[in-house]
Amino acid sequence: MADVLLTHSYHLAFDPKQMRKMQPYAPLGTLYAASTLQAQGISVAVFDTMLQDPIPGFIAALNQHRPKIVAIYEDDFNFLSKMCLTRMREVAWQIANAACKAGATVVAHGSDATDHAELFLQNGVQYVLQGEAEQTLLQLCSAILHSENVPPIDGMTTLNTAGKVVSSPVKTPKNPLWASLTDVPRSLIDLEPYRQAWTTAHGYFSTNVVASRGCPYRCNWCAKPISGDKFQLRPAAAVAAEIAELKNRYGVQNIWFGDDVFALNHHWVQEFAAEMEARDGVLPFKIQSRADLMSEENVAALKRAGCAEIWMGVESGSQKILDAMDKGLSLSSVLAARKRLQKAGIRACYFLQFGYPGETWEDIQQTIELVRSTRPNEIGVSLSYPLPGTVFYERVKAQLGAKQNWTDSDDLCVMFQAAYTSDFYRAIRDALHAEVDSWKKSSPDKKGRKLLDELWQKVFDLEPQSRNADTTTLMPTSFDVTDKAHAQFVPLNRLSAASTEV
Numbered sequence: 001m002a003d004v005l006l007t008h009s010y011h012l013a014f015d016p017k018q019m020r021k022m023q024p025y026a027p028l029g030t031l032y033a034a035s036t037l038q039a040q041g042i043s044v045a046v047f048d049t050m051l052q053d054p055i056p057g058f059i060a061a062l063n064q065h066r067p068k069i070v071a072i073y074e075d076d077f078n079f080l081s082k083m084c085l086t087r088m089r090e091v092a093w094q095i096a097n098a099a100c101k102a103g104a105t106v107v108a109h110g111s112d113a114t115d116h117a118e119l120f121l122q123n124g125v126q127y128v129l130q131g132e133a134e135q136t137l138l139q140l141c142s143a144i145l146h147s148e149n150v151p152p153i154d155g156m157t158t159l160n161t162a163g164k165v166v167s168s169p170v171k172t173p174k175n176p177l178w179a180s181l182t183d184v185p186r187s188l189i190d191l192e193p194y195r196q197a198w199t200t201a202h203g204y205f206s207t208n209v210v211a212s213r214g215c216p217y218r219c220n221w222c223a224k225p226i227s228g229d230k231f232q233l234r235p236a237a238a239v240a241a242e243i244a245e246l247k248n249r250y251g252v253q254n255i256w257f258g259d260d261v262f263a264l265n266h267h268w269v270q271e272f273a274a275e276m277e278a279r280d281g282v283l284p285f286k287i288q289s290r291a292d293l294m295s296e297e298n299v300a301a302l303k304r305a306g307c308a309e310i311w312m313g314v315e316s317g318s319q320k321i322l323d324a325m326d327k328g329l330s331l332s333s334v335l336a337a338r339k340r341l342q343k344a345g346i347r348a349c350y351f352l353q354f355g356y357p358g359e360t361w362e363d364i365q366q367t368i369e370l371v372r373s374t375r376p377n378e379i380g381v382s383l384s385y386p387l388p389g390t391v392f393y394e395r396v397k398a399q400l401g402a403k404q405n406w407t408d409s410d411d412l413c414v415m416f417q418a419a420y421t422s423d424f425y426r427a428i429r430d431a432l433h434a435e436v437d438s439w440k441k442s443s444p445d446k447k448g449r450k451l452l453d454e455l456w457q458k459v460f461d462l463e464p465q466s467r468n469a470d471t472t473t474l475m476p477t478s479f480d481v482t483d484k485a486h487a488q489f490v491p492l493n494r495l496s497a498a499s500t501e502v
Helices: 016-021 026-040 052-064 086-101 111-115 117-121 134-145 192-202 237-251 265-278 294-307 319-324 331-344 361-374 391-399 422-440 444-465 494-498
Strands: 005-007 044-045 071-072 103-108 125-131 156-160 166-167 206-209 256-259 285-289 307-314 347-354 379-384
Touching: 005 026, 005 166, 016 307, 044 052, 052 086, 052 347, 071 086, 071 134, 086 103, 086 111, 086 117, 103 111, 103 134, 103 422, 111 117, 111 331, 117 166, 117 361, 125 134, 156 285, 192 206, 206 237, 237 265, 237 294, 265 294, 294 307, 307 331, 307 379, 319 361, 331 347, 331 361, 347 361, 347 422, 361 422, 379 422
Parallel strands: 005 044, 005 071, 071 103, 103 125, 206 256, 256 285, 285 307, 307 347, 347 379
Antiparallel strands: 125 156, 156 166
């Protein structure tokens, strides 16, 4: 039995794109919450929905542990949880209702619960905790387990006796103790299914670690309902020790850092490289970062530490669009980062985003040209997605209809008045992915070239007929006209011609 049963709602099989990729990672945010409760003597169990059928599995865990409290505590370090997918929301509500029927008090925490607290309270949840909630979860659980009246708690939303929503004045509390929390209690979940999934699909075992929490940058489309603009960094020695243990105790062969932005502090990166080398803990790892953080010093230190792959939020090949996003990034930084990473033998991967208000066909072509001229090792393509709490959302929320969240991570549905329809952007995604994939072949075959031409032809055919006459236009606030890198128009005939140049 356990006082508290923690779980989360992300189930891999409900996300076809991620199921195809087969790169599952353990719910670190959920485990950090469990660690906080354990440290204060509260008995906990964790039901991990990632690779198990969520509802039957949860009901079995409920019957086994008979908890007084069920906490649906989403993994704040999983970018898929931050996307607030409706398929996972449905899982959370099913879990909440099953827990209520069993007589447990239900608590929810996560990006989606923060954005839609009232909806969660109407679907089996008694308390929603916002912000960095490890300590507030401890406060709430302690009061419930000791049969005390629940005191006002920062970041807590609930319903009063009249059924009205009541929220604390402090909306998103921060947890300054997070960086010094005890080790992640991975023993609370079964890592073997993860090992089997990874080795079967990829031939090696990868798991996740976080070195920092939050992001201080203020891209105006980026939703940060948990940490806001706050940033915390764990000691380099503690991160290196955790990786060494994963390597030696669990046989982990690869690390994914779930940090929003890695390598922000170049002194820390140097220290981390030294700690990894001193502990003989060097493993290949991949990170998310920014092109303008890829200084020669940072790149060299990352290489020493084992970095094999870096995903950078490039977003667009148009400086106008980057400025409209408040990205704070120049295209010249992208070019410099690509060259430095290539020289160091680190895979450079781009996150790209199409459909931002004000983006034209010319801007789209500039993005395609940037990809072709710099040849990243991989790309991830998404569409501008308005989530509550962002400047972007506030600008377009009047245009939103009944569908305000994606169903899964490959939904790519335009939910505001973008320049083109969803089908057009999906066609660009398919063609651009196919072209980047074709570069991996030493000599693309005739069939592959034909398919690539057909995909680009579909883009050309759709472009004139997919235009939205009533499109939203947002002008950049600080367009840097001095940065001319890749600012020229790409002729239409070059788009399809590129397929014969790979």
